[in-house]
Amino acid sequence: SQQGEEDPQALSIQEGENATMNCSYKTSINNLQWYRQNSGRGLVHLILIRSNEREKHSGRLRVTLDTSKKSSSLLITASRAADTASYFCATDDGGSQGNLIFGKGTKLSVKP
Amino acid sequence: DADVTQTPRNRITKTGKRIMLECSQTKGHDRMYWYRQDPGLGLRLIYYSFDVKDINKGEISDGYSVSRQAQAKFSLSLESAIPNQTALYFCATSDSQRHHHGYTFGSGTRLTVV
Numbered sequence: 001s002q003q004g005e006e007d008p009q010a011l012s013i014q015e016g017e018n019a020t021m022n023c024s025y026k027t028s029i030n031n032l033q034w035y036r037q038n039s040g041r042g043l044v045h046l047i048l049i050r051s052n053e054r055e056k057h058s059g060r061l062r063v064t065l066d067t068s069k070k071s072s073s074l075l076i077t078a079s080r081a082a083d084t085a086s087y088f089c090a091t092d093d094g095g096s097q098g099n100l101i102f103g104k105g106t107k108l109s110v111k112p
Numbered sequence: 113d114a115d116v117t118q119t120p121r122n123r124i125t126k127t128g129k130r131i132m133l134e135c136s137q138t139k140g141h142d143r144m145y146w147y148r149q150d151p152g153l154g155l156r157l158i159y160y161s162f163d164v165k166d167i168n169k170g171e172i173s174d175g176y177s178v179s180r181q182a183q184a185k186f187s188l189s190l191e192s193a194i195p196n197q198t199a200l201y202f203c204a205t206s207d208s209q210r211h212h213h214g215y216t217f218g219s220g221t222r223l224t225v226v
Binding site for chain 1 (some may be wrong): 116145147152153154155156157160170200202204211212213214215216217218219220222
């Protein structure tokens with residue numbers, strides 16, 4: 001069963017603009033992670049935010065987490081054509097094993 | 113060399129055939145996972161292993177089996193392949209002592225069952 005659900009499903013922007021992707025989830029979590037996938041390739045871990053954190057930065061990435069709304073957002077600032085990829089949020093299953101459950105992803109297209 | 117290597121990269125097989133997908137890692141991670149990805153459905157967990165000889169079913173284990181004979185290797189078998197097992201399969205690893213590093217994924221195996 002899906003835990004995370006990304007929104008929008010697809011996003012098209014111009015280079016230099018900011019891209020915001022959202023993720024909603026259903027049950028309590030220990031942490032939430034964001035991954036990137038270039039077409040047909042493996043996923044790459046971008047950033048992890050713990051349930052007791054509200055915001056985290058890594059380079060041009062900014063992640064927020066609102067546990068009261070069970071939602072997270074990923075902001076990519078000053079986007080580049082090379083940011084074109086699918087972005088997935090993943091939450092742990094809340095149990096002791098901590099397996100990740102992935103959403104369906106947001107497909108981001110950055111036009112030069 | 114890649115940290116997580118999957119073989120083969122692409123495979124076409126016939127319905128009813130047994131097929132094995134291999135995964136090996138040089139990360140030294142204790143945990144390994146098999147996911148399948150279908151268009152519009154995201155990634156779904158098939159099996160996972162927290163240590164050698166430890167095997168656990170994921171969300172969609174029916175029709176699949178796995179083997180973890182060594183820490184670095186985790187293989188996925190389709191006992192009798194069927195067309196709806198056509199998908200992109202990913203192996204992933206993680207370190208139970210370093211959750212904040214996330215998962216490391218292989219490049220995937222594209223399997224087509226005809």
